[in-house]
Amino acid sequence: MKKPLVGALLGLVLAGAGVAPAVAAPATAPAAAPDRATAQAVTVDFAGTVALSNCSGSVVKMPGSQPNDPALVLSNGHCLETGFPAAGQVIVDQPSSRSFTLLNSTGGRAGTVRASKISYATMTDTDISLYQLTSTYAQIESKYGIKALEISADHPVQGTAIKVVSGYWKRIYSCNIDGFVYRMKEGGWTWKDSVRYTSSCNTIGGTSGSPVIDTATGKVVAVNNTGNESGQSCTVNNPCEVDEAGNVTVRQGINYAQQTYWLVGCMGTGNKVDLSRPGCVLPKP
Incomplete structure (x- = not known):
């Protein structure tokens, strides 16, 4: 997790991964999504x-x-x-x-x-x-x-140009959405359909929680949360990718975010979270 180094994190190891990891080099940026290839970028700054x-x-x-x-x-x-x-x-x-x-x-x-x-x-x-x-x-x-x-109501698109805006460090990272991860495991936690960045978004501790902004729309499409720091597999600060067949891939130096469009389907009148709404897929207590 991309937090400041203010204390030791528990070195939790994922139980039951069950597959030897394949260590992968950082992925290169794909071509821009067709519907955004000629889109004019909006100004993204620290406001908000x-x-x-x-x-x-x-x-x-x-x-x-x-x-x-x-x-x-x-x-x-x-x-x-x-x-x-x-x-x-x-x-x-x-x-x-x-x-x-x-x-x-x-x-x-x-x-x-x-x-x-x-x-x-x-x-x-x-x-x-x-x-x-x-x-x-x-x-x-x-x-x-x-x-x-504004949080986008739509699933983000591979190849989209994004900016990760850290209020903690007052720093903006620019890259593209490289792809999506079926399951990402870190320590005892598992996340679904995570966003993987191209390598130029080399986020650091303290950038956790930063909005990930689509530069074509100015809307938030994800929230920055982690990256693989040392090449370990599925441990805290070293998330691993798991595909639908259970194959594990480790991408040292690559960082990730969690999609935010899920929130839109679970929000009722007056900004009240309503987990009973039809189509709400957020986990429930």
């Missing part, structure tokens, strides 16, 4: 991103969010102030007073926003945390001049 005490994040809205809805902050499940959720654990509507440093377009400090609760968080199937704030989108825009980033 946040710095957590241990990670990065962003103020986000759903396609159906309204100005007077309580705003949301997106980050990783492993960035929670309470520590890593266990495999199989899902957190819903847990009180939180966590504060976030809101950044402007240049990466300067615009102000501070505060959570009222953790709306949703898990490290099962995905690695996501979603905080509800005490402020509405309209209040944040009026006070700070900052608009929320």
